[in-house]
Amino acid sequence: MIAYNPSEELDRPMTISKAGKISPLDPAAEPFYRQIYDRFRGAIANGLLKPGDRIPSARALTKELGLARGTIDTAYSLLAAEGYIEARGQAGTIVAPGLKPRTAIAIPIRQASRSAAATSFRPDSILPFQMGLPALDEFPRKIWARLGARCIRAIQPSDMVHPSVFGLPALRSQIAAYLGVSRGINCSPSQIFVTSGYRHTIELIAHSLLKAGDRVWLENPGYPPTREILRHMKIEAVAVPVDHEGMAVSNGFRLAPRARAAVVTPAHQSPLSVSLSLPRRLALLDWAKRSDAWIIEDDYDGEYRYVSRPLPALKSLDRDGRVLYSGTFSKVLLPSLRLAYLVVPESEVERFEQITEALAGGSPRLTQAIVTAFITEGHFARHIQRMRKLYAERRVAAVAGLESVLGKHLRIDPQPGGMHLILRLQGRRSDRRLVARMREEGLYAEALTDWMVGSDGASALLLSFTNIGSQRAAEHLGNQLLRLM
Amino acid sequence: MIAYNPSEELDRPMTISKAGKISPLDPAAEPFYRQIYDRFRGAIANGLLKPGDRIPSARALTKELGLARGTIDTAYSLLAAEGYIEARGQAGTIVAPGLKPRTAIAIPIRQASRSAAATSFRPDSILPFQMGLPALDEFPRKIWARLGARCIRAIQPSDMVHPSVFGLPALRSQIAAYLGVSRGINCSPSQIFVTSGYRHTIELIAHSLLKAGDRVWLENPGYPPTREILRHMKIEAVAVPVDHEGMAVSNGFRLAPRARAAVVTPAHQSPLSVSLSLPRRLALLDWAKRSDAWIIEDDYDGEYRYVSRPLPALKSLDRDGRVLYSGTFSKVLLPSLRLAYLVVPESEVERFEQITEALAGGSPRLTQAIVTAFITEGHFARHIQRMRKLYAERRVAAVAGLESVLGKHLRIDPQPGGMHLILRLQGRRSDRRLVARMREEGLYAEALTDWMVGSDGASALLLSFTNIGSQRAAEHLGNQLLRLM
Numbered sequence: 028m029i030a031y032n033p034s035e036e037l038d039r040p041m042t043i044s045k046a047g048k049i050s051p052l053d054p055a056a057e058p059f060y061r062q063i064y065d066r067f068r069g070a071i072a073n074g075l076l077k078p079g080d081r082i083p084s085a086r087a088l089t090k091e092l093g094l095a096r097g098t099i100d101t102a103y104s105l106l107a108a109e110g111y112i113e114a115r116g117q118a119g120t121i122v123a124p125g126l127k128p129r130t131a132i133a134i135p136i137r138q139a140s141r142s143a144a145a146t147s148f149r150p151d152s153i154l155p156f157q158m159g160l161p162a163l164d165e166f167p168r169k170i171w172a173r174l175g176a177r178c179i180r181a182i183q184p185s186d187m188v189h190p191s192v193f194g195l196p197a198l199r200s201q202i203a204a205y206l207g208v209s210r211g212i213n214c215s216p217s218q219i220f221v222t223s224g225y226r227h228t229i230e231l232i233a234h235s236l237l238k239a240g241d242r243v244w245l246e247n248p249g250y251p252p253t254r255e256i257l258r259h260m261k262i263e264a265v266a267v268p269v270d271h272e273g274m275a276v277s278n279g280f281r282l283a284p285r286a287r288a289a290v291v292t293p294a295h296q297s298p299l300s301v302s303l304s305l306p307r308r309l310a311l312l313d314w315a316k317r318s319d320a321w322i323i324e325d326d327y328d329g330e331y332r333y334v335s336r337p338l339p340a341l342k343s344l345d346r347d348g349r350v351l352y353s354g355t356f357s358k359v360l361l362p363s364l365r366l367a368y369l370v371v372p373e374s375e376v377e378r379f380e381q382i383t384e385a386l387a388g389g390s391p392r393l394t395q396a397i398v399t400a401f402i403t404e405g406h407f408a409r410h411i412q413r414m415r416k417l418y419a420e421r422r423v424a425a426v427a428g429l430e431s432v433l434g435k436h437l438r439i440d441p442q443p444g445g446m447h448l449i450l451r452l453q454g455r456r457s458d459r460r461l462v463a464r465m466r467e468e469g470l471y472a473e474a475l476t477d478w479m480v481g482s483d484g485a486s487a488l489l490l491s492f493t494n495i496g497s498q499r500a501a502e503h504l505g506n507q508l509l510r511l512m
Numbered sequence: 513m514i515a516y517n518p519s520e521e522l523d524r525p526m527t528i529s530k531a532g533k534i535s536p537l538d539p540a541a542e543p544f545y546r547q548i549y550d551r552f553r554g555a556i557a558n559g560l561l562k563p564g565d566r567i568p569s570a571r572a573l574t575k576e577l578g579l580a581r582g583t584i585d586t587a588y589s590l591l592a593a594e595g596y597i598e599a600r601g602q603a604g605t606i607v608a609p610g611l612k613p614r615t616a617i618a619i620p621i622r623q624a625s626r627s628a629a630a631t632s633f634r635p636d637s638i639l640p641f642q643m644g645l646p647a648l649d650e651f652p653r654k655i656w657a658r659l660g661a662r663c664i665r666a667i668q669p670s671d672m673v674h675p676s677v678f679g680l681p682a683l684r685s686q687i688a689a690y691l692g693v694s695r696g697i698n699c700s701p702s703q704i705f706v707t708s709g710y711r712h713t714i715e716l717i718a719h720s721l722l723k724a725g726d727r728v729w730l731e732n733p734g735y736p737p738t739r740e741i742l743r744h745m746k747i748e749a750v751a752v753p754v755d756h757e758g759m760a761v762s763n764g765f766r767l768a769p770r771a772r773a774a775v776v777t778p779a780h781q782s783p784l785s786v787s788l789s790l791p792r793r794l795a796l797l798d799w800a801k802r803s804d805a806w807i808i809e810d811d812y813d814g815e816y817r818y819v820s821r822p823l824p825a826l827k828s829l830d831r832d833g834r835v836l837y838s839g840t841f842s843k844v845l846l847p848s849l850r851l852a853y854l855v856v857p858e859s860e861v862e863r864f865e866q867i868t869e870a871l872a873g874g875s876p877r878l879t880q881a882i883v884t885a886f887i888t889e890g891h892f893a894r895h896i897q898r899m900r901k902l903y904a905e906r907r908v909a910a911v912a913g914l915e916s917v918l919g920k921h922l923r924i925d926p927q928p929g930g931m932h933l934i935l936r937l938q939g940r941r942s943d944r945r946l947v948a949r950m951r952e953e954g955l956y957a958e959a960l961t962d963w964m965v966g967s968d969g970a971s972a973l974l975l976s977f978t979n980i981g982s983q984r985a986a987e988h989l990g991n992q993l994l995r996l997m
Contacts, residue, residue: 179660223873363877388708392848
């Protein structure tokens with residue numbers, strides 16, 4: 028269980044004593060360096076080791092544990108690289124003084140090396156309310172490990188060569204079949220390009236269809252990395268406002284009728300979670316057809332709708348081959364897989380093949396093979412169904428818990444789906460300042476203001492509920508948040 | 513064993529009869545769809561099923577094997593996607609008529625969908641003489657599977673989030689330590705950026721340090737994908753000739769003194785395998801310092817030198833932080849891992865971090881974790897040592913076998929290292945035409961002419977020896993080649 032539940036704080040196993048004594052390692056488990064690394068990290072997260080505490084020298088620990096010096100050095104260099112410990116020459120090695128003691132599950136992955144409120148827009152830590160993460164406690168680890176071990180044991184010479192840069196043929200077939208059934212998209216495996224994530228997808232599209240100086244409509248507010256990637260590729264972003272029907276397409280017409288593309292999140296707008304209305308969808312498709320422009324549909328969490336069945340993708344309405352559909356396994360499986368995909372209109376397949384051949388590194392065969400097996404054997408469809416039900420429950424619990432504590436200070440948007448809540452702050456309170464304070468206390472949030480170009484005065488926190496295990500947990504965290512307001 | 517040995521052609525197990533009957537599957541082995549797929553592929557490679565042969569309908573096979581229809585459909589769609597079979601509507605499903613019967617191990621991965629002599633410069637098939645592949649028969653599969661199963665069983669919530677886009681900290685540490693010991697490079701883990709392959713490495717460098725319109729020296733002949741990537745990024749390649757001391761640096765000064773960078777393969781020039789002489793190394797470093805230019809060192813196979821110890825990397829002489837070092841696990845481990853890395857000068861780390869944060873997808877955690885464990889536990893160093901010895905032997909055997917048969921028609925370059933041979937063709941024979949004929953017969957080769965800009969009249973075949981198991985095997989393949997000359 029990693030879903031946040033306050034009672035668990037009490038019974039965490041103690042494996043490193045205050046003086047840094049380490050309990051015996053298990054030779055059958057993970058490599059020793061990893062066990063040592065995990066124990067120190069755990070001890071720091073638990074508060075058993077505090078900032079400034081001295082830990083044993085690598086030499087002393089080598090001797091004590093009877094292991095190779097290299098093993099200890101690896102563990103220590105890893106801890107140092109992640110900012111947990113610092114070598115202080117003659118003074119020995121200490122727990123990094125800047126580290127804040129974390130609450131509960133708050134084990135920072137790289138936060139220590141960043142300013143408290145810096146946001147990479149990648150789910151790279153597991154603080155409470157961390158955005159962009161699926162429910163980690165409910166990931167089917169055993170099935171996954173079984174399939175993984177089988178795939179890796181079965182490796183044949185033909186699995187050792189460079190995998191197709193377009194993606195494993197079997198995976199492309201499975202994705203095409205899944206999209207047909209679940210997202211209403213009719214496409215062939217040759218239209219699917221496997222990528223290493225959303226950013227890679229956008230970069231591939233930009234290399235293939237756009238050029239420096241082109242203008243592209245982006246939703247405002249909208250997912251900040253899109254703007255960042257386009258900026259690096261010297262493509263001009265045009266901020267188009269979002270209202271209760273999604274991107275205000277008519278504003279796009281007015282602001283930049285000759286734009287070459289529009290990036291939209293039709294299922295649940297990112298971050299406001301509204302759905303793009305049918306008239307807007309049709310207007311957008313019509314504009315794209317008339318202007319030979321492209322629509323880039325980012326369907327990052329289209330599966331997670333709780334009020335009714337998931338909406339079909341905008342791509343399912345695309346009669347003229349103007350929509351590029353971007354999907355990902357980060358939300359429905361795990362971010363650590365680094366697997367996403369792009370559906371390209373039939374007419375553009377050859378161009379994307381050329382660009383992919385020239386520029387793409389390709390994804391490792393093993394992760395693609397495991398995901399293929401996971402889909403083929405039916406686990407994927409079952410997992411999505413289970414998560415849809417779980418998230419619906421966790422969403423209700425999180426809203427109830429937070430509202431019971433914080434109801435006077437904020438209002439939570441009603442939303443049909445998605446993986447996060449939008450907490451509108453009352454008065455003129457700064458979301459950025461509150462987020463910075465939350466991060467200092469080991470709570471995650473993002474500020475709506477950081478997702479906007481300019482400002483309409485909206486001030487809101489974006490919080491994920493996917494790893495909040497119960498209403499009580501939400502209340503507990505709400506109380507922590509209340510103290511910061 | 514996959515190393516080519518002619519006697520093995522005879523005792524291949526027969527699992528699919530002429531009529532497409534399939535022997536019982538093993539429920540404990542790979543997924544059924546994979547077993548079916550492998551058996552059909554094997555039967556086609558063996559010649560048991562020939563182009564145009566009809567195979568059972570999916571429905572009939574479903575019934576015969578008592579499996580789910582989806583299982584058979586997956587196997588068939590995979591076979592179709594790779595070009596082995598074709599659905600012919602009413603006429604049923606047949607083995608693709610265009611498929612050539614392959615000799616021995618010649619199982620094409622995607623060749624069927626390409627013209628016979630097309631070259632992607634990626635080792636994506638396992639034809640005899642396939643370039644760019646390590647010895648697949650000697651890869652330590654059991655150790656790898658054991659480490660892999662352990663890594664995947666040990667997955668923790670902190671392993672499920674987005675891994676650092678710079679690379680797993682433990683892997684960066686291990687790479688830095690390895691480079692210090694083996695390649696004479698002194699760098700910290702923070703200077704290491706893990707990428708998904710050489711192309712990704714070059715793209716990252718171009719995004720970080722170059723701009724459209726810049727000029728870059730490339731070796732001529734040289735690895736064609738480098739030129740291709742730069743062309744896509746609107747960077748002008750300047751072809752600098754290569755002689756027996758490597759890139760003729762003085763020509764670079766004359767042709768484009770203000771170039772922003774030079775890409776070199778100092779250990780074994782790609783493809784001529786000569787080493788860049790020390791005076792040239794120093795002249796290049798001096799030019800880079802004086803001109804604020806960058807040297808991109810592609811050390812793809814620096815470990816594989818057979819006449820003496822591997823030469824230290826050019827980067828080891830870099831006192832002024834002008835060298836970017838590009839390494840890869842494709843040659844020393846496997847191409848299917850899609851793991852490579854870049855060492856960035858200290859002064860440029862922040863810039864590369866920004867570009868990586870903005871554009872990179874990151875590599876999956878699992879493959880990085882397995883490679884980390886493989887290095888940490890000493891398997892990596894042992895494997896490289898074993899391969900160096902094996903390749904030295906296979907190189908001698910391949911040269912002896914080919915020369916005994918083809919000595920009158922060609923001359924094999926003496927080379928200090930590398931993973932391929934250079935067969936100089938006598939007279940005015942076209943290497944391109946010979947390569948096309950070889951591909952038609954299921955033999956791999958690349959034409960030196962395809963690695964050149966312009967022509968100096970040189971005509972040569974590039975052939976890898978890493979998977980040629982014995983002198984007899986080389987003679988056998990030499991005789992096949994002789995018939996094409």
